[in-house]
Amino acid sequence: MNNAQIAAKFELLADLLEFQGANSFRVRAYRNAARTIQELSQQISDIVEDPGQKLTDLEGIGKDLAKKCEVLVETGKFPQLEELQKQIPQSVLAMLRIPGLGPKKAAVIYKELGIATLEDLKQACEDERVRALKGFGAKTEQMILSGIELAATAEQRIYWAKADQLVSRLREHLQSAPGVEKIDFAGSYRRGKETVGDIDVLTMADSPSAPMDRLAEFPEFQEVIARGDTKMSIRLEDNMQVDLRVVPGKSYGAALQYFTGSKEHNVKIRGIAKQLGLKINEYGVFRIEEDGSETYIAGETEEDVYGALDLPWFPPELRENRDEFKMAETGFPKLITVEDLVGDMHMHTDATDGRNTLEEMIEASIAKGYQYIAITDHSKRVSMANGLDSERLLAQWKQIDKLNKKYDGKIQILKGLECDILEQGGMDLPDKVLAKGDWIIASVHYGQNQSKQQITDRIVGALQNPSVCIVAHPTGRLINRRDPYEVDLDAVFQCAKENHKFVELNANPARLDLNDVHCHAAKERGIPIGINSDGHKIDGLDVMRFGIVQARRAGLTKKDVVNTRSWKGIQKLLGRE
DNA sequence: GCCGTTTTCGGCCCGACTGTTTTCAGTCG
Numbered sequence A: 001m002n003n004a005q006i007a008a009k010f011e012l013l014a015d016l017l018e019f020q021g022a023n024s025f026r027v028r029a030y031r032n033a034a035r036t037i038q039e040l041s042q043q044i045s046d047i048v049e050d051p052g053q054k055l056t057d058l059e060g061i062g063k064d065l066a067k068k069c070e071v072l073v074e075t076g077k078f079p080q081l082e083e084l085q086k087q088i089p090q091s092v093l094a095m096l097r098i099p100g101l102g103p104k105k106a107a108v109i110y111k112e113l114g115i116a117t118l119e120d121l122k123q124a125c126e127d128e129r130v131r132a133l134k135g136f137g138a139k140t141e142q143m144i145l146s147g148i149e150l151a152a153t154a155e156q157r158i159y160w161a162k163a164d165q166l167v168s169r170l171r172e173h174l175q176s177a178p179g180v181e182k183i184d185f186a187g188s189y190r191r192g193k194e195t196v197g198d199i200d201v202l203t204m205a206d207s208p209s210a211p212m213d214r215l216a217e218f219p220e221f222q223e224v225i226a227r228g229d230t231k232m233s234i235r236l237e238d239n240m241q242v243d244l245r246v247v248p249g250k251s252y253g254a255a256l257q258y259f260t261g262s263k264e265h266n267v268k269i270r271g272i273a274k275q276l277g278l279k280i281n282e283y284g285v286f287r288i289e290e291d292g293s294e295t296y297i298a299g300e301t302e303e304d305v306y307g308a309l310d311l312p313w314f315p316p317e318l319r320e321n322r323d324e325f326k327m328a329e330t331g332f333p334k335l336i337t338v339e340d341l342v343g344d345m346h347m348h349t350d351a352t353d354g355r356n357t358l359e360e361m362i363e364a365s366i367a368k369g370y371q372y373i374a375i376t377d378h379s380k381r382v383s384m385a386n387g388l389d390s391e392r393l394l395a396q397w398k399q400i401d402k403l404n405k406k407y408d409g410k411i412q413i414l415k416g417l418e419c420d421i422l423e424q425g426g427m428d429l430p431d432k433v434l435a436k437g438d439w440i441i442a443s444v445h446y447g448q449n450q451s452k453q454q455i456t457d458r459i460v461g462a463l464q465n466p467s468v469c470i471v472a473h474p475t476g477r478l479i480n481r482r483d484p485y486e487v488d489l490d491a492v493f494q495c496a497k498e499n500h501k502f503v504e505l506n507a508n509p510a511r512l513d514l515n516d517v518h519c520h521a522a523k524e525r526g527i528p529i530g531i532n533s534d535g536h537k538i539d540g541l542d543v544m545r546f547g548i549v550q551a552r553r554a555g556l557t558k559k560d561v562v563n564t565r566s567w568k569g570i571q572k573l574l575g576r577e
Numbered sequence B: 001g002c003c004g005t006t007t008t009c010g011g012c013c014c015g016a017c018t019g020t021t022t023t024c025a026g027t028c029g
Helices: A003-020 A024-039 A044-049 A063-075 A079-087 A090-097 A103-113 A118-126 A138-152 A160-175 A187-191 A209-215 A249-260 A263-275 A302-308 A324-330 A358-367 A390-406 A452-464 A489-498 A516-524 A538-553 A567-573
Strands: A180-185 A198-205 A221-227 A231-236 A241-246 A278-281 A284-288 A294-298 A372-375 A412-420 A439-443 A468-471 A502-506 A529-532
Touching: A003 A024, A003 A063, A003 A079, A003 A090, A003 A103, A024 A063, A044 A063, A090 A103, A090 A118, A090 A138, A103 A118, A118 A138, A160 A180, A160 A187, A160 A198, A160 A209, A160 A538, A180 A187, A180 A209, A180 A249, A187 A198, A187 A249, A198 A209, A198 A249, A209 A231, A209 A241, A249 A263, A249 A278, A249 A284, A249 A294, A249 A302, A263 A278, A278 A302, A284 A302, A294 A302, A358 A372, A358 A390, A358 A538, A390 A412, A439 A452, A452 A468, A452 A489, A489 A502, A489 A516, A502 A538, A516 A529, A516 A538, A529 A538
Parallel strands: A198 A241, A372 A412, A412 A439, A439 A468, A468 A502, A502 A529
Antiparallel strands: A180 A198, A221 A231, A231 A241, A278 A284, A284 A294
């Protein structure tokens, strides 16, 4: 049983407990544990088998949950969960996805009306049976009815890159509202999460009505979900929710901090405040006086808010309550920026499945100011992409030799290849050909359903090939579309470390592979990370900044990243002087 | 269910908005 499966079981148990009306802190304990396990780069099963390690050392795992993990790993069983599943049909959990319907109301519906599916619930609403329940009314019934459709389409989170475009449109639209002094976008967007579930907008304005009225005029506006004195929520045509808050200047920093989150980071912050005899909310930081009254002491800027707690300002990308509080003690690293990158070492041309010619890609890279690029078309195994065989590859490299003369002084072009790791193991082109290149990337494209052992062996084998420099998109996941393949990243990292090789952070917004947690783990092990566009056309080179956002979430600095260095410096890292 | 220099019990973030209520519970972020 792998970590994702264990985490899913804990999450499910938390859902069921919540539905049952269990103590909310107990529910949270299961969710916290699920999160810890989900983000772990080491397998729980490995820890269980290693007498030198203890599960209880993990954040949020105590004696009880450690035992449950052990039983899960050893027997695959989770008696408590199975018992609850017998009591509560799984289908009722779908009700919790209806906006405005939480565990309490859902439980009443289930118990009083015996309803367990969305279809039955719809029927009951149409029969006006729901409004008769205590605590329910016609409005609630209507809300449920219109929410059933939303629940059926399930949760949809959009790529950060797409959220970024929406944010630009919203910013431009809201800026023109009268009396709006400031606009900021908070939430998971500001933290740079790879996907964004809703958009949080913060404004400072003379009166709240101006920005709220303006938001209702947004071209993609569909309906108002709620509107009060300081807060408004709307739904857009594509069902994306936008939350707008209007706050006064003295609370602006506190509100920005609060609504940026994450929830876990804020829970931690509030705990720290409490220990200092302070209270923190979206209006500011307050000192609790002897008589119980509260005195405002900070709130105008985020720096003031954190400062009041004797903390430095936290880069938003780090606010996940992972280890940023530990980092704060010694000072935050200077996180990487897109300007730090001096080259792009993964891109394709029309020789395979790219859209632009070799020279067009070079010209576009010069325009970006890069010192060097690597041309890395596919190898022959990727037949659908017209992958290169040895002959065509060597011809391309000869062409690159010529172009290096032509562009001398403007950019250096590296002779590269994205070489497939074959299903049975081994590289797609002969070693003696690979050895003639400057920069060989190894990738898994086929056989993604193989066992963990097989895939791990393939990647480790590739990294041991002296010509291979880096493994691209090491887990193969496509966000919202395809799960990562089974791979023992620990073993991959170990092998990369021993052989002075690199791992990639593929900057394509659908990939972002390795993810933030894994990038951080690679950094901790001292493995350099290459951030590359994997561009298949000129525009495709622009995705680099999405990779940078992910890299910042991983806490990466300039020195952790391969292509912030000169090509000479990179060769040194590879031990090729 | 976790956690601990207030340490084995008693906390665990906190407020806006809505609907169904006459003072509050549920939901959400």
